[in-house]
Amino acid sequence: MKAAILSIGDELLIGQVINSNAATIGRILTEEGFKVTSVLSIGDDADQIRQAINDLLDSNQVVISTGGLGPTHDDITKQVLLGLFGGTWIQSPGQLEIIRSIFEKRGRTVSDLNRQQADYPSSSRPLINEVGTAPGLWFTRGDSDLFVLPGVPAEMKFLMENRIRPLLKEKNKGRFIIQRTLRTTGIAESTLAETIGPVSGFLPDGATLAFLPGFGGVRLRIMIAGTDRQWMTEQLNQIADFLIEKAGIHYFAEGDDDLEDVIVDLLTRHQQTLSLAESCTGGLISDRLTNVPGASAIYLAGLNAYSNDAKIKWLGVTPETLRQHGAVSAETASAMAAGIRQATGSTYSLSVTGIAGPSGGTPEKPVGLVFIAIATPSVLHTFRTIMPGDRRQFKERVSSWALNHLRECILNQLKS
Incomplete structure (x- = not known):
């Protein structure tokens, strides 16, 4: 069966809001066996909304729309649908009670505008929204279904999972x-x-x-x-x-597991530990690792040694190494990895030093040059690359590149 996604809101067209709702809806439709034929974004314009809904219902068995169900003057979707499908306004007692409960918890009074959010066209069926004020709406035309949802991501997700997914399963039986x-x-x-x-x-x-x-x-x-x-x-x-x-x-x-998840899992299963000495990545590798639940079992310490003085004072890099080879070199990276491993007693250590740019490069050491070093219980490895991109892209790419080399070194060490 075919399905389409319609996203309504001027904010989507001008780039003010990223359309994360379409991705969530597309994933759920695909999981339930529907072929998503199109994702269409339009503004808060009555003619566009009418035209889009008519066109999409003509060529799809399911259309899911988000946006335009709020209480303000620019939220026109519900009014357009009343004109398109006909009927009169009916108030949902269940949704009105939820609205009252939400406002009571916030210490606020329910206004007439908020009460109107519980209204729905008699040509539709309300989909009670337990986490927000606007109910979803379910219209049918022939063999096609139109589901209209609030644009607030948390409310959309609740309605997709708890109201619409069961209906999708029923509609697409057996596939x-x-x-x-x-x-x-x-x-x-x-x-x-x-x-x-x-x-x-x-x-x-x-x-x-x-x-x-x-x-x-x-x-x-x-x-x-x-x-x-x-x-x-x-x-x-x-x-x-x-x-x-x-x-x-x-x-x-x-699935969604990333390099840091794999590394934390590897080290946890083998009861081993890790320390970091970062420079050009500014602590991003440490940030990625500590975002993984359970990282405290394997991650001992990290030092963001951005200056040469910090490399000398805290990591044991010698002034002579810096004079002869520079801060961005295999020799300095090696000294950084060895220094943090000795200071922490970790099983493994990883260091990174490079030139993020846009200035600071030379013909011999261009912008984007990176060295990492990985100290294991038996050997110290160094790796070199030139990584393109602006400063943020550089840091993200370098962190992934470094974590992957760390993963490979851990695997090789475990095999030996």
């Missing part, structure tokens, strides 16, 4: 879409595609493979549509196993 997303890093999209080979050699009917590149690597999304869940699951797992084997060391996780 499923299942998927897995594999994470790779350290390999370009084109190189990964060449390594995997033609998809016709391993994808059965109803299966698709998408390459999704980003700063941290390339995601491989496998999707299979059909009616036999057991067969689909077996095929999905076979494809995933094939891709993981092809990707080799570049495969590191599945």
Whole structure:
């Protein structure tokens, strides 16, 4: 079955608000076996809203709209729908009670405008919103369903999960879409595609493979549509196993897990620890690691040694090393990693030093030059690269590059 997403609001068109709602709705529709044909964003314009809803209902079995259900003059969606589908206004006692409860908790009085949010056209069915003031609306036209939701992300998510998902399951009985997303890093999209080979050699009917590149690597999304869940699951797992084997060391996780999740898990399972000495990344690697629940079990300490004086005083980098090789060098990175590991007693340590730009580069050491060092129980590794991008992009890319090398060094150490 086909589905479309309609996002209503001037704020979406002028870039004031990022349309995260469409991504959530698209994911849920896909999980329930619907093929999303389009995502359309329009302004708060009555003619545009009418035209879009008519067009989308003509070519889709499900249309999900967000936005324009608020209490102010520019929230016109509900009024337009009353004119489009007909009927009269009815008040939802259940939604009105929720509105009163919300306002009572906030110590506020319910205004007439807020009471009107509980009104819905008699040509629709209300979808009670327990986390906000505006109910969702459910219209039907022939075999097609239109679901109209508030634009507030938390309210939209509640209604999608608790009201609309069960209706989608009922409407699309017997058909499923299942998927897995594999994470790779350290390999370009084109190189990964060449390594995997033609998809016709391993994808059965109803299966698709998408390459999704980003700063941290390339995601491989496998999707299979059909009616036999057991067969689909077996095929999905076979494809995933094939891709993981092809990707080799570049495969590191599945789903939403990132490099820091993998590293924390590896070190936790082997009761090992880590320390960091950062310079050009400004503590970003430490930030990423400490965002992982349970990181306190493996992460001992981190030092953001941005200046040469800090490198000398706290990490034991010698003035002679800095004079001869400079702050951005394999030698300084090595001394930083060794110094933080000795100071903390960690199993592993990682250091990073580089030139984020836009100034500070030379012909011998251009902007973007980075060195990292990783000290393990048996050896000290150094790595060099030149990383493009502005300062923020540089830091994000370097942090992923460094974490991936750390992951590989840990795996190699565990094998030895």
